[in-house]
Amino acid sequence: xxxxxxxxxxxxxxxxxxxxxxxxxxxxxxxxxxxxxxxxxxxxxxxxxxxxxxxxxxxxxxxxxxxxxxxxxxxxxxxxxxxxxxxxxxxxxxxxxxxxxxxxxxxxxxxxxxxxxxxxxxxxxxxxxxxxxxxxxxxxxxxxxxxxxxxxxxxxxxxxxxxxxxxxxxxxxxxxxxxxxxxxxxxxxxxxxxxxxxxxxxxxxxxxxxxxxxxxxxxxxxxxxxxxxxxxxxxxxxxxxxxxxxxxxxxxxxxxxxx
Ligand SMILES: [Zn+2]
Numbered sequence: 001x002x003x004x005x006x007x008x009x010x011x012x013x014x015x016x017x018x019x020x021x022x023x024x025x026x027x028x029x030x031x032x033x034x035x036x037x038x039x040x041x042x043x044x045x046x047x048x049x050x051x052x053x054x055x056x057x058x059x060x061x062x063x064x065x066x067x068x069x070x071x072x073x074x075x076x077x078x079x080x081x082x083x084x085x086x087x088x089x090x091x092x093x094x095x096x097x098x099x100x101x102x103x104x105x106x107x108x109x110x111x112x113x114x115x116x117x118x119x120x121x122x123x124x125x126x127x128x129x130x131x132x133x134x135x136x137x138x139x140x141x142x143x144x145x146x147x148x149x150x151x152x153x154x155x156x157x158x159x160x161x162x163x164x165x166x167x168x169x170x171x172x173x174x175x176x177x178x179x180x181x182x183x184x185x186x187x188x189x190x191x192x193x194x195x196x197x198x199x200x201x202x203x204x205x206x207x208x209x210x211x212x213x214x215x216x217x218x219x220x221x222x223x224x225x226x227x228x229x230x231x232x233x234x235x236x237x238x239x240x241x242x243x244x245x246x247x248x249x250x251x252x253x254x255x256x257x258x259x
Contacts, residue, residue, distance in 0.1 A: 001186040002153065003161070005150070005153045006191045007147075009187045009190070012190075013040060013149035013184045013188075014146050016184055016243035017183075019183070023043075024046075027046075049061070053142075054145035054149055054258035055145060055180055057176075057198045058179075058198055059181070062185060062186060064196070065195070066196070066197055066258075068200045068227055069226060069227065070258075073256065075159075076084070076224075076254075077253050077254060078225070080106075080197075080227045080229070080258055081106040081107070081228050081241075081245075082175070082197065082229055083115075084109045084229065084232050085232050085233050086232030086233065087108070087115060087118045087125065087232065088099075088232055091237050091238060092108075094119075094238045095237065095238060098189035098245065100128065102124040102249075104254075105130055105255065107257060107258075109133040109134070109174075110133070110134070110163065111137070111139045111159070112137035112138070112163070116162055119166045120161065123166060126167055132167065133172075133197065134163060134171045134173070134174045134194060135176075135177065136156060136176070140177060141177045144177045144178065144182075145181065148184070149184040152182070152188050170193065174193065174195065175198070176196065179198055194251075197200055198232055201221045201222045201223075202230075203218040204217060204235050205231050206231050209235060215240065215244065219247050219251075222247075222251070222253065226253075
């Protein structure tokens with residue numbers, strides 16, 4: 001069970017909820033006086049703003065985040081490899097072995113439910129010097145952007161509680177499932193002391209099954225300072241990580257953790 005939501009977070013999200021009602025109320029008000037044109041305009045604008053702000057991972061409309069490493073890191077040719085959706089006993093140990101072989105560190109954004117089932121893997125990731133981040137308790141990918149304030153708190157605070165219970169320390173980085181946000185996420189992250197990390201380089205390995213295609217996409221978009229999104233627990237994740245590390249070496253880019 002997560003701790004109760006702090007009053008400041010509840011207050012801020014209540015305000016956001018009230019603000020979110022304005023477009024709907026305006027649509028109804030304009031329609032009720034026969035101004036269907038204005039009603040449609042408000043509806044359309046709301047649709048565009050919410051669509052952009054919630055669904056586009058790199059949009060900063062509703063919440064601040066980082067999508068690349070700061071300048072000094074980029075100047076040194078550093079990148080941050082992140083692996084989402086673990087831990088998984090079928091793949092995480094192999095990923096850890098590859099990272100060790102390359103003497104590379106990565107960020108693992110873990111799902112709370114999976115971490116609860118495999119706490120020994122969570123401890124192993126941390127013991128090997130990798131970063132562990134919060135990736136929500138149940139990973140509600142399709143509806144994360146529709147979560148109400150209390151559901152948002154439940155998802156993120158529960159994962160925080162799970163990881164703290166295993167590691168004895170609070171993660172400080174958060175990555176939302178499929179990179180979606182909404183109006184209620186910022187107060188929750190603030191109350192839990194979390195910073196959101198998105199990415200600026202990915203190969204769509206969550207849906208693509210061909211390692212060659214994934215690698216081509218990653219090598220096309222990677223640059224100094226990139227945050228690279230990879231996934232744990234996919235059929236090709238082991239091959240993709242191995243080949244990504246080789247490609248980074250050839251480009252003289254070094255994987256590091258954010259300072
Ligand atoms: Zn995910």
